[in-house]
Amino acid sequence: MKVNKIFLSQVKEELTAAAARAASASPPLTPNHTSISDDDLVSLSVKDLNRLLKGLTRDEVSKLKQRRRTLKNRGYAANCREKRISQKEELETEKDKLRAEVERLQRENSIVKMELNALRNKCEALEQFAHRNDIRVLTHPHHMVSQMHASLVVKSEPMLPSSTVS
Amino acid sequence: MKVNKIFLSQVKEELTAAAARAASASPPLTPNHTSISDDDLVSLSVKDLNRLLKGLTRDEVSKLKQRRRTLKNRGYAANCREKRISQKEELETEKDKLRAEVERLQRENSIVKMELNALRNKCEALEQFAHRNDIRVLTHPHHMVSQMHASLVVKSEPMLPSSTVS
DNA sequence: ATGATGAGTTAGCAC
DNA sequence: GTGCTAACTCATCAT
DSSP, X not given: OHHHHHHHHHHHHHTHHHHHHHHHSOSOSOOSGGGOOHHHHHHOOHHHHHHHHTTOOHHHHHHHHHHHHHHHHHHHHHHHHHHHHHHHXXXXXXXXXXXXXXXXHHHHXXXXXXXXXXXXXXXXXXXXXXXXXXXXXXXXXXXXXXXXXXXXXXXXXXXXXXXXXO | OHHHHHHXXXXXXXXXXXXXXXXXXXXXXXXXXXXXXXXXXXXXXXXHHHHHHTTOOXXXXXXXXXXXXXHHHHHHHHHHHHHHHHHHHHHHHHHHHHHHHHHHHHHHHXXXXXXXXXXXXXXXXXXXXXXXXXXXXXXXXXXXXXXXXXXXXXXXXXXXXXXXXX
């Protein structure tokens, strides 16, 4: 293929003059049924195409069919390019969404961590207070001491459903 | 362009016979300097190219140059396609990274929320204990009562740096 | 037959 | 002149 293409392009050149000659002869000397426009030819139904083909020579038929195929291919190629572009855009959109989601989660995370920190401080203060009270209470025994121990000793308590978290 | 291309492809067909004829005449009847291989021609430096061009006819020179240009273009096109593919792969890699980051943050988030919940429960127990003690302590006034109030009344306390969070 | 896609060619832009 | 890329054509594959 490689060599052929180069070679043919050189050969083709020899025809430039002939091509120009023919092209300048307008309107075409053969205003037959093959003078249908590209847009019409490519959008024809098979039924209509066959109707158009009636009464043409074998050569005219195959040329017209080939032209139709080429025009169709042109459309397929354009379609393919567009698809490629929209797929790329889709990827970028998804990337942007994920990026936004990451940022949202980071914000949420830092807020929750701040809440956690605040609660830790509060808890610590309460624990110190409770501890000193504990000692004091132990000095004056009371029915609530056992309850206090139950909540202070456990580090990881059974959880409530997370729906209770803001 | 559109019309021309279709037309030329039809014209080109007329040359098929001639092309086949010429191609079958191997080795070429003109084993001149234009018989350089594609690979060699495309990788030649400008200096070497000019050396090769010395003593060729105007026509041979322009044909050789055109062939070189076409070969170069072939390489550019391949390059372009490869670039397109690697860019797409890069986008997908970045997407995967972001997706993983989102999952990591979601996990981290739910852990922190569980910790927060646990701490809330603990705090609540401590508060109830403290509250009852408070009442009791108020009955037996003590120097620690004011300290307890300081930590219980405030809902949003000044924060420590978040580095203290696990 | 129709549609999709990789590779090659060409035109045209940018440097 | 060199490199890149959109559009086109062609070969080839799948349906």
